[in-house]
Amino acid sequence: MTRNELAGTATLGLRANAAQFALLVAVNALVGGVVGQQQTVLPLLAADDFGLTGYTVIFTYIAAFGITKAASNYAAGILADRLGRKPVLLIGWLFAVPVPVMLILAPDWGWVVAANVLLGINQGLTWSTTVVMKIDLVGPDKRGLAMGLNEAAGYGAVAITSLLAGHLAATYGLRPAPFLLGAAYVALGLTLSALLVKETRGHAALEQHHRTPRLPSLRSGTTHSSRDIFALSTWREPALASASQAGLVNNLNFGLAWGLFPLLFATADLSLGQISLLFALYPGVWGVGQLATGALSDRYGRKRLITAGMGLQSAALAVIALAGTFPGWAVGTILLGAGTAMVYPTLLAAIGDVAEPAWRGRAVGIYRLWRDLGYAFGAVIGGIMADVAGLHAAVWAAAALSAAAALVVALRMYETHPTAR
Template sequence: MNYFAGTLSDRYGRKPVLLAGWLAAVPVPFMLIYGQDWAWIVGANVLLGISQGLTWSTTVMMKLDLVGPSLRGLAMGLNEAAGYLGVAATALATGYLASAYGLRPVPFLLGAVFIALGLGLSVVTLRETRGHSLVEARAHVDAHVHAHGGLTDLQVFTLTSFRDRSLSAVSQAGMVNNLNDGLAWGLFPVLFAGAGLSLGHIGLLAAAYPAMWGVGQLFTGAASDRWGRKWLIVAGMFTQAVGLGITAASHGFGPWLAAAVLLGLGTAMVYPALLAAIGDVSHPAWRARSVGVYRLWRDGGFAVGALLSGLLADVYGIPAAIAAVAAVTAASGLLVALRMRGNDHAPR
């Protein structure tokens, strides 16, 4: 749905796609409240995935439409920080509601409130932003051979995924970054519980990573505007690799907490810079489609990371699986250093 968000928003505008995403989410809390078998839960997750892909991708595109080249990193940092801090706050709130009132229905009513607010605000307050990108496209100067608005969807896909050095480097880095997330959310709690940590300590470790990630993006996005994207991305990938390496080699709450902070810091360094880099390099006429392709690869990393780390852990053990992903992350950072053009950053 990330991919289709880009193609549809270029064809029909941003706001209709955003509204479709919110509408897809409307049944989700009620399916979870009243669902009587597993098929209802699976169906709710499918609709939630459709909504997530359409709404979050479209809000990213709208911010890129609205801000100039010198503020892309700041805008992406604010966007991603708001999203992931919202995830953390909602996890705490629903955990409290579940403990106080049970798993159903009260915690999911909070989701219904969020959907109503998102849909209502989108209808009433948001204006279409695609016109901004069209105006920017008319004044856009780009050295790329393909810097025109006549690219097909397939051409945008291949350019973003493989052919353009910077776009392809960013796409693979985004995928590896979320591969880390799939690993962390899947295997870290199992590792910590197996080491005998209390539930309280496991909760702190689970919170430290996204908290550092969310707060850090308030600063790292703006830093990428000032210092450029490339080396912040490279440093962030290596920082994540170090955090994963410490997790694999250590045993105990203290070292694991330090590793979680490093992993969150590294993720904060790369997340807004990667999105801003896509906006820097892609032409405004097909930028939304390029963002959709990037997010297709990036969020695909969640699934790849969960499957890959689970298979490796079954065969070689959890520390070996984490060490392998650390090596992949370092290699990804090296690939960005070698392949991404150093002058592809705002302002230009």
């Protein structure tokens, strides 16, 4: 079938595509769960099973995950535009198959790092593709709501699985029980994607046919190179570039939290259950909050939520740096989750507002490239700062970067939602 023929069979809208959209939400929840299986457990596994003490060394697995996920996001965007969405989704799931087994059997830390390389490829290919497919299905009117539902499912699953994995680790030990969850998620995700998920490029072609381009210089998006799209998304186009830098800092915070928070909370002699709960609060509030914030951005616009969300993240990190008890850290992680919920689906919706359907996959992939490099930056900056100046100094550094990101959005980004200007 040609793309014109595919467009002829497509209908845009959330209601018209409710069944397929709901299936993709479920698939993305499984994608998030594969990450959640390890987030509470691996920092503790590094210290208890492998005797690692340097923060920079411990955070190597987060850096490996972030770099490979970022590169895979970029590849996913190009491949999704050229080959279709579903093939990329299936390839991504195949990369996840060995991950739980490698984590269970790992004789040394190198196996953990290698498993996170594969996990990064899996996350980049599968999550990017589900994002693009949902944007394809819903069309322009409910884009924020669609991204809120997508990200809520993914990060809600991260939170729930982190909590479950921590409970399993406390009950049955750090290995193998927590990672059996991930094995089940991979099997189910691959099966659903292969048998039930349908291609959505026809929906993108239909939107392209009826859409007036936002950027006059790219009226025929299919004729422009990936280099052009990279330049637009990185520095040339104010909204796209502002979204990319805000996304990078947002995930810098997540990468730092992933590796550092369990160790920081352990300094107060909290139990593994308390540590798991504190860590789960962050993605939990983040996940649930996106059910509201995505839809709010459709009504009130993208820029306000992004600016306020990055500012709230900065304040939340300051609370975490100042606190030293369970209640204080709980407040900080809840605020951090709320700030992230304001930002995460809204940034993706802003990319969808500006990018043409013909190069949407590449624009989303480039944005997610920069955003997920934040994992690596968070791991490196957090590890070095923690080794040199202590855990609290690393948190303060992230708070300062979040405040700077909010200022950049406030000064450079324009409102991208056409009805909210």
